Amino acid sequence: MSDEMLFSLNNITKSFVKGRENISVFDNLNMTINKGDFLAIMGPSGSGKTTLLNMLGGVDQPTSGEITFDGGRVDTLSESQLAGWRANNIGFIFQFYNLMPMLNAARNVELPLLLTHLNKTQRQKSVETALELVGLADRAKHMPSELSGGQQQRVAIARAVVSDPKLLLCDEPTGDLDRQTADEILEMLQLLNREFGKTIIMVTHDPSAAKFAQRTLHLDKGEFVEKDLVA
Amino acid sequence: MGQIISQSFAVIAMNLRSIPRRIWMSLAMVFASAVVVAILLAFLAMVKGFETTLSSAGSNDVAIFMRGGSGAELNSTVTREQVNLLEVAPALFKIDDKPVLSAELYVIVDGIKKTTQTEANIPLRGLDIDGTKLRSGFQLIEGRMFEPGTNELIVGAGILREFDGFDLNQEVRFGKYSWKVVGVFSTGGNVFESELWSDAKVIQSLYNRGSSFQSVRAKMDSPASLTELQTYIENEPRLNLDVKAESAYFAEQGSSLSYMAIFGRVISMIMALGAIAGALNTMYTSVADRSREIATLRAIGFSNISAFIGTIIEALVLAALGGVIGALAAYLLFDGLHASTLGGSFTQVVFSFRLSTELFIQGLNMALMIGLISGFFPAWRAAKMPVMVAFQNGH
Ligand SMILES: Nc1ncnc2c1ncn2[C@@H]1O[C@H](COP(=O)(O)OP(=O)(O)O)[C@@H](O)[C@H]1O
């Protein structure tokens, strides 16, 4: 792990207004994430894992505080600037894969490339490479409905890495998979982290999934509780 | 900008390909749009056809005389004595000291329409040979003129086209009497082409009309001669007739259907409101159905503009598809359709519904308006879709 800092969160507060109620999720949260990290975030339901991941991914903004990414502020970006920032820096991996059901595997993987200046042949080449990486080159023309859950998640991983983002954000990436398939997916994330230098932040409540990460942070009621890697 | 376009194209393609998931709602929207457009076009085509058929028929230097207050030829009577008085009226255009004048009458006969094989009314007009000179654009396109005093007739090109059994040299039978078709004439597509012409005297005797006519047409020296003719009629007590320029007469008759255009527009507007209500429902359902996809694309970095455009184009495509189907249906059902029983004083006017390109465009505009309104608000919702929806549970 290099020591170069990728993310830093300073004095983050986050609260949701629900009717008259003010639900405070984070109060003065601080953290740093280094380049090349593979971080698992664990915690009980409602502890703020998804909220944190959303803020890191530029999907939601903190109520106050600073988020810097690669030296630049993220919390001050507008909605449309954030969309561009996400496209350039982040690959998302979802619990339910979120593939477009009407597009085949290759077309799904191609989606992030539509936001780049690559031409069609360049895009095709990148898609092939990404599908090869996840071992699904022979399934390029298959529709999501023709693939197993594990295969769909691998297509989703190919989609997340195809535009070569620095950071992968995974929300319960194995939450919908059986043990063996889950391990295959986690090994793949490990490979992306080790061989391709991707920084990975993974939310999970599965301790055996967290073991694949370099380190694990435990969230409880909006605060980090440092623990060792324990099952 | 180029990226917005390529993003939008991708989103549009995805939306359209996801339509089978909502096929019945989407078809309902297509159908509603089709019905609105078909009804609008039916009304407009009727009015358009009626107007063109009539307005092109009248000349402004031909005077038409009918019984006072009769309004239309069908319920008018003109006696032989009155015709004699008109022959010496002033300000009439003369050739060899004789006015170009035609005393006319007509009866309604049945014909069998080619398309539907049903009976429809056709006017059989008796006129003077001079009557043909009073129809500008008159042309015998086949055969010859009828011989006065015989059971011969010539057939308008419109009748030949739309009805069975009027081919050249064919015998046709109306009631007790049979006639021979000796010629085919054209008057450039106007109302006269929807008539059969024969000798006035023969019709008077076969149909027991004695020596009476229904109208008299005469060529005037100029359009300005009308006032002189009016004075002549007013000063001659035996002439209880109205005189009008033929063009004015047909314009009156043609505009008598223009209220139908207003009626048609109002009806289709009301129906369009219903269609929009249904289409809004379809499109909101579409956005809800695609919410995870929309949010996922936003997470990947697609702009909210592409979500907006994708949704509104889906609405426009469905509504326009309906519009085209509606226009085609209107074309197949109504274009060229003869309205031969319109009621009122125009039972005798045979005209075709006419669907012009201009009307098609009006119909398509109506469909696009339905699509635009019903797509806008759902598209707005799609654009505002929280990206967080992509992370929510449930398939
Ligand atoms: N959009 C929202 N509106 C209101 N409250 C929210 C919203 N998102 C999350 N919360 C609340 O914030 C807290 C943390 O939620 P979340 O980050 O989803 O936790 P976790 O992912 O760890 O289960 C919960 O109490 C939840 O009810």
Ligand SMILES: [Mg+2]
């Ligand atoms: Mg969660």
